[in-house]
Amino acid sequence: MPLFFSIVKADYLQRTRTYAFLITLCATLAIAYTFVPPQNAGYSTIRIAGHVGYYNSAWFGYVTAIMTSIFLSLVGFYLVNNSIKTDTRTKVGYIVAAAPISNFRYLMAKTISNFLVLCTLLLTVLLMSIILFFLYNDGYSLNLSAFLKPYVLIPIPALFVVSVLAMIFEVILGKYAMLQNGIYFFLFSALLVSPSKDEIQFALDVFGSKVVMHEMVETVQGILQTEADIDMSIGYVIGTTESNQKFHFTGVDFSTTFIISRLLWLLCSIGIVVVSAPFFHRFDTKEKARLKKKIPKIEIQKPTKDILLSSLPAIRQNFAILPLIKTELLLLIRKGKRWLWLLNSIGMFLLALLPLQIAHQFVLPMLWFLQVGRLSQLTTKEADHNVHYFAFTSYRPIRRALFSQMAAGMVFVFVLASPLLIRIAIAKPFETLLIVFLAGVFIVVFAGFLGIISKGKKLFEVSFFMLTYTALNGLSFADYYGSQPHGPLYITILLMIVLLLGCSCFLIRRYHLKAM
Template sequence: MIAALAAADFRERSRRPAYAVVLLAAVALGVLALPAADSHWQIFQLGDYRGSYSSAYAGTVTALAGAVWLSLAGFYVVKNAVALDVDTGVGQVLAATPLRRAPYLAGKFAGNLAVLASMTAALAGTALVMQLWRGEDRHVAPAGLLAPFVLITLPALALTAAAAVLFETVPGLRSGTGNIVWLFLWMTGSIGLQAGGGLDVFGLGHVITSMRADVVRTFHDHRPFDFGVGLVERDTPLKVFPWSGSYVDAQFLTERLVLIAIAVALAVLGAVWFHRFDPARAMPRRRAATHPAEPATRWEFPARRPATAARLGPAGPRLVRTSLRVLLAGVSRWWWAGTLVLSLIAAVAPSRDIAPALLPLCWVWPVLLWSRLGTQEIDVLAAYPHRRAQTLATWLAGVLLTAITGAVPLVRLLSSGDSRGVAAWCAGALFIPALAYLAGSLTRSSRPFQVLYLLWWYAILNGATPINFMAAAGPNPALVAACALALFFLTAAWRDLRHARR
């Protein structure tokens, strides 16, 4: 039964567009992992050095890059195995069989790992092609090339597959909150692990120690250097050293076995909360997801012919207000309390330059609400006769939500006379909901925007000025506003096309 569940999950997921997108991204990452000899860009950071492109080096570097990337993106590909069985009714069929909770979750874990393992196999093929293409060492050593994917990538992805199962069973982590929690866990864990702390999930410490010894042996350079996995640019050409590829020892193998044991334990641990498709426990959640709480407002729209342009008309303010209430439907008091706390911090902060620093914090709080744009199926709004006006009102509702959460930093910017900062604030208030609306309309899922925006936000916090649309030092606010309008018109066109194809 476990094998049948795993095979069925693999076949179902491997046919999805998200699988193809992540797979192609993994292959592209494998190409970037072995840059040209004269390139200043590198995925694997080893100071001013890099190894010659042997099978061991090509396989290890690609395996490390794949472990980092797939542990993030792969999570969102596989995190819906249990929910899919609930939504399709397959779970009710499985509930009538002798299959217990733990074996069921074990089958889901095995299916998740099979999906991620297939992507790992594509990475291994990419590493082989890149080694032969670069041509520095055309001797292919199968063991040296494939061992890193088995010993480095797969144990890390086993944790990802298990976390996806666990998040689907633990209350509070099943929805978008779990997606955000995993992203922050991944960011924190990646930074901590690359800094050498805790359990070496990626095996990076062992690889660096081995390469460091070969650098000292070749160049007699005993200086400390930076290391890590991430796309960076170097000003000077990299020095090449031959790497022996010897990093596997008893401690390394023990850590791999510990990772696999932890992954299995996490997957089975979900049985504590798993309802095994009991309608008495699963139905309230499904009802809440299918029929979100409607605000206590009487919705009445005039019966008119569809408009030919995106304009609101006399009923516009009421439509925008209704769209905002639908967007905020079901929001807990804790969310409003968090909004109030952030606003108070932004209001009482003593420094005049605190507004640009606090704005990213204020504009990450509503990420789960923004991700609803384009994904909610509200019948009463869909029945509004002016389809394009309804699209415009939904976007403006997102703009209002953005303005509400960022109102205090705007006041601080106005009081300090920072006109460029005010312009950046206005452009950002238009851009964020436009991006969310387009992502939700195209994918009909909240996950793509959540992941894209949080990665963008994380880059902004780490000083990525060229893409920091929230700050005066970032891109031109007029350009950001133009991009926001372009995104909105793309959304409107897509929704018109989808409506015409019905």
């Protein structure tokens, strides 16, 4: 048991002491700030047929609990689905593999650690919500039990399930990070849109939000004295909320079935860990790969002569940057699984063939998002592969090495977008071409910037995912590639963001090099 808790503690501390976690925490705080909008904000998060609740403890507690449950169930998965991978990368896994701990206990320890990381974010949201309550409330006093009850029954079980899923996906899908991310996203979407009208369906709702939304809808139906279906929006809906009617929401009297269902979700999740334990590779990954595929063994002839340095040809100074860009491009192209290039080819084909608006609005962001694994390592791969001693002691490491990384990234995204760029150049005004060009530069500097400040790839992966997801859902503030009509300042703002991120990359890397 002490080993179990040691793994939980070490894993939790290791994750929460990274820059990536700190930045995620800050981002979560910023997002939590928006969960319950100020009284006259230009957007709403939960609105039922033009009604929102009075800002009392129950409304605050339930709205923030639901929003957090959904938000962290999606983002949280991507944040924590690398715990086993980290042990493999750091080689701590070999020590664990040789330690007297069963697969189940190790996986359970990782699950608990995942859960604690997510709970830390949840706690942050809760504290932020309580602070906001004191700022925005409609004259109601704080009722802590009404505030906390939804947190106990909605996000906490959901986050435990997410922690288990993140760990199981790592066990089963191992190195296929892209597949893990894709499958989870579809699973999440399916669970989110599944119907929930009766007690059983509420019990099956892992996020636990539908029973609350149902209660809210019924309350408003009572006010409107109708049994007909009424509109309910959840998520960020832009538009004035001044015309909203207020209603009194006192919370949900959760049924015994629902409470038991939360416990069953927890037990089922533990059961899944038990079932998956025998399939855990226990860090014998190379052995497993060898069994599947015979790697050609490199035969080395025995040395016959000593190296004579004086006989080697002399070389001259050459500060050209093209060889660096060439290698950076090679690294981008060779990164990841080869079958992903089939998807890239299909994406480029669709960019060339589909109606221009669809290609621009949907295919381009998805094709660029497919490169998330490549771009996320743009400025972190030296450290990831321990090549930073060479890269950082190279001749002019910022002006040459960092610049070549950025340039290669841009060439890469432009080549992928080339069918669309050509079509836009022919059929659209120059302004549109400029926007797509800036968008390509933006994702590269965005990847570079987040990689440099977080010293890891996770932050960019999660941020880029959220950006793409919100952009595909038509939210104009996330439309970085100009698929929707925008005001005259759009290009200027995009250009400023690109310049700001680009300059920050160079300045922060310079600072890091000086502080080494």
